[in-house]
Amino acid sequence: MEFLNGVRPGYDLTYDDVFLVPNRSAVASRFDVDLSTSDGTGATIPIVVANMTAVAGRRMAETVARRGGLVVLPQDVDPRAVAEIVSWVKSRHPIWDTPLVLTGEDSVADALNLLPKRSHGAVVVVDGDGRPVGVVDEYACAGVDRFTRIRDVADPDVPTFPLDTAPRKVFEQLHGRTARIAVGVDAEGRLAGVLTELGALRAELYTPAVDAAGQLSVATAIGVNGDVAARARELLAAGVDALVVDTAHGHQDKMLSALQSVRALEPGVPLVAGNVVTAEGVRDLVDAGADVLKVGVGPGAMCTTRMMTGVGRPQFSAVLECAEQARALGKHVWADGGVRYPRDVALALAAGAASVMVGSWFAGTYESPGDLRHDESGQPYKESFGMASKRAVSARTRTDNAFDRARKALFEEGISTSRMRLDPMRPGVEDLLDGICSGVRSACTYAGAGSLEEFHARAVVGIQSVAGFAEGRPLPGGW
Ligand SMILES: NC(=O)C1=CN([C@@H]2O[C@H](COP(=O)(O)OP(=O)(O)OC[C@H]3O[C@@H](n4cnc5c(N)ncnc54)[C@H](OP(=O)(O)O)[C@@H]3O)[C@@H](O)[C@H]2O)C=CC1
Ligand SMILES: Nc1nc2c(ncn2[C@@H]2O[C@H](COP(=O)(O)O)[C@@H](O)[C@H]2O)c(=O)[nH]1
Numbered sequence: 001m002e003f004l005n006g007v008r009p010g011y012d013l014t015y016d017d018v019f020l021v022p023n024r025s026a027v028a029s030r031f032d033v034d035l036s037t038s039d040g041t042g043a044t045i046p047i048v049v050a051n052m053t054a055v056a057g058r059r060m061a062e063t064v065a066r067r068g069g070l071v072v073l074p075q076d077v078d079p080r081a082v083a084e085i086v087s088w089v090k091s092r093h094p095i096w097d098t099p100l101v102l103t104g105e106d107s108v109a110d111a112l113n114l115l116p117k118r119s120h121g122a123v124v125v126v127d128g129d130g131r132p133v134g135v136v137d138e139y140a141c142a143g144v145d146r147f148t149r150i151r152d153v154a155d156p157d158v159p160t161f162p163l164d165t166a167p168r169k170v171f172e173q174l175h176g177r178t179a180r181i182a183v184g185v186d187a188e189g190r191l192a193g194v195l196t197e198l199g200a201l202r203a204e205l206y207t208p209a210v211d212a213a214g215q216l217s218v219a220t221a222i223g224v225n226g227d228v229a230a231r232a233r234e235l236l237a238a239g240v241d242a243l244v245v246d247t248a249h250g251h252q253d254k255m256l257s258a259l260q261s262v263r264a265l266e267p268g269v270p271l272v273a274g275n276v277v278t279a280e281g282v283r284d285l286v287d288a289g290a291d292v293l294k295v296g297v298g299p300g301a302m303c304t305t306r307m308m309t310g311v312g313r314p315q316f317s318a319v320l321e322c323a324e325q326a327r328a329l330g331k332h333v334w335a336d337g338g339v340r341y342p343r344d345v346a347l348a349l350a351a352g353a354a355s356v357m358v359g360s361w362f363a364g365t366y367e368s369p370g371d372l373r374h375d376e377s378g379q380p381y382k383e384s385f386g387m388a389s390k391r392a393v394s395a396r397t398r399t400d401n402a403f404d405r406a407r408k409a410l411f412e413e414g415i416s417t418s419r420m421r422l423d424p425m426r427p428g429v430e431d432l433l434d435g436i437c438s439g440v441r442s443a444c445t446y447a448g449a450g451s452l453e454e455f456h457a458r459a460v461v462g463i464q465s466v467a468g469f470a471e472g473r474p475l476p477g478g479w
């Protein structure tokens, strides 16, 4: 990456401060751009979902891995529960989505409770042998008593396909029909998955992130306290595909010894560590065994670190400096936090990040773990909170004695509650991934790049005024 006219400023920059200049391009189509990452995780899109309790759970992990990204499960989850989630994610089909399932005897109220759990918007009704006999969506549930039996409202016309049917064929069969989903069945005719028309299209455009056995990939985080090596060993045995050693101040001795102890296990999967924002931090963590550095102090949407401490660094410059150092050592950087638009992802990749971590933005989707709520005006939202908030710290320290818990509660560096609105046009995480991947593909072709490495090599970045940033915003309401 180079700065426009070779001018590298003497002050630090964040994503809003910069823009990409178009280059002459020989890339004929945005579909020709390869978005796969170079960080050794096998991800085929440069997106990692942050290890936050309000964001990263099993449905998020399954859904994002199917589209080629990676989800990091939070460190606050008990290792046995992580093992269960990992084996569950790995048991999911890499193309067909996990169905929501009820029997004909269940009620419309049961269906209405289940529907917001998944983006595909339908519940499959099965018989006693697990064979699909109908489909119910929210329209079928509208205007009927909530105690009505499902069998009385289900649509018995279920487009059904063997699991090995090409997604394009499923797309063509669904196109123009009223049926919302296609149902995939195994050799015995039992329900095994569902696909919407859009899901079938995505299955042709994205490549799932999978392990050597072809099963969906998933990562997990650990902290720096306690017996880090023992916990890491347990998680590696559970089959995680990357291990993230995570603490607010990654450039501290406790992190270095934690990393050394995990590296000594020869994990055999990428070892990620952070957070840091300086070249010195990168060097020390690499010396201690990190393959990937997590970069960002203070940019997160739930993060109050900069307001509480004055510590941090504008994220674009932090990523640029850390990526330069990591690349010089043959290592990689994940740009962590502060991503609000697809452009922020493109800019982080231009600065040299191998992948970009997104947290709060994805909290406002069907796939995040929280319950769907509605505000006073009926708008759907989910709650999000920071991992250093009173709420998260209190959950993390629940087994400590009362005095220690009270001591810990003093160091609050995150928001305990916030509302992340579900965008009615993009309520699922895959809708957001579509937007991000389209934006990044397009950014690559503007730069004349066919891969993310070429994008970083060719990117020309300029610095803009606040007015320059404002000019780039759309004006849906006119002026
Ligand atoms: N990217 C960011 O800007 C930030 C991210 N976070 C996220 O919050 C989560 C919790 O992290 P964390 O609070 O580190 O919790 P951890 O449970 O990992 O504990 C961190 C350990 O490091 C010690 N420590 C020393 N200095 C610091 C410091 N300045 N900040 C934090 N701990 C310090 C703590 O000791 P003692 O408690 O005795 O001081 C504690 O033992 C993580 O997911 C982290 O990524 C949190 C803040 C900033
Ligand atoms: N200082 C804090 N940082 C936090 C907290 N919880 C999470 N985080 C960091 O934010 C990113 C995600 O950023 P986002 O803008 O996409 O939400 C996450 O990976 C952490 O590094 C917190 O309580 N305090």
Ligand SMILES: [K+]
Pocket (backbone or CB within 6 Å): 298, 299, 300, 301, 302, 303, 304
């Ligand atoms: K912030």
